[in-house]
Amino acid sequence: MAIRAKALAFDFYGTLADLGSVNAACRHAVADADAFGAEWRRKQLEYTFLLSLMGRYRDFLQVSERALDFTLARFGLSLEASERRRLMQAWSEPAAYPEVSGALAALGAKYTLAVLSNGSPRMLETGLKHAGLRSRFKFVLSADAAKIYKPSPRVYQLAVARMRLAKSQILFVSSNGWDVAGAKSFGFKVCHLKRWDAPAEQLGFKADLEAGDLAGLAEALGATSN
Secondary structure, three states: OOOOOOEEEEOOEOOOEEOHHHHHHHOOOOOOHHHHHHHHHHHHHHHHHHHHHHOOOOOHHHHHHHHHHHHHHHHOOOOOHHHHHHHHHHHHOOEEOOOHHHHHHHHHOOOEEEEEEOOOHHHHHHHHHHOOOHHHOOEEEEHHHOOOOOOOHHHHHHHHHHHOOOHHHEEEEEOOHHHHHHHHHHOOEEEEEOOOOOOOOOOOOOOOEEEOOHHHHHHHOOOOOO
16 A cells, blocks of 8 residues: 655654663663563553543653552562662663664655654653654654643644644554554554564554564655665
């Protein structure tokens, strides 16, 4: 299927930023870092969903810290203040997946690029700079502006309003199945970046395109660099 779009909007965490860097930070503090990191991420997302349903909002950094508190309690652990700061800092200092920088350079020659994330503005700005990606994006859009989290349509609408494009002119890219479903329900064209082996969400919203990583997306869109 040929995809026509003027702009690409990317999720950040897990799509551009490798959350393995968060797990790596956990290794300084807990024995089973992968299990701890997975539970922390699961609870982080759950809290964004719950807050949105309750009509309440806390910025993503606060949500992440409350999710950390839960995860520590679940694992029966306590940390010194310095270790807590180290773990929290990992969300603002992620590593990009290896192919991301080169693929964004190719895609940026053909499309306007944006980040559209649940991350707070400060987390996104710091994280993108740390990963060496900030200059690739004309727009960095945070759910904080809508005071609710994806998959609320109000968050996806931020891209339409700020980029001044129709929904049909934006291809949204995410590795998170729930985000793919939310963006497709909103009316975006959507690419599901299949960074891990998981079935699509069974909600009746199918991605327009699938790719294994950003290099695969660039190739599919005819934006490969020489």
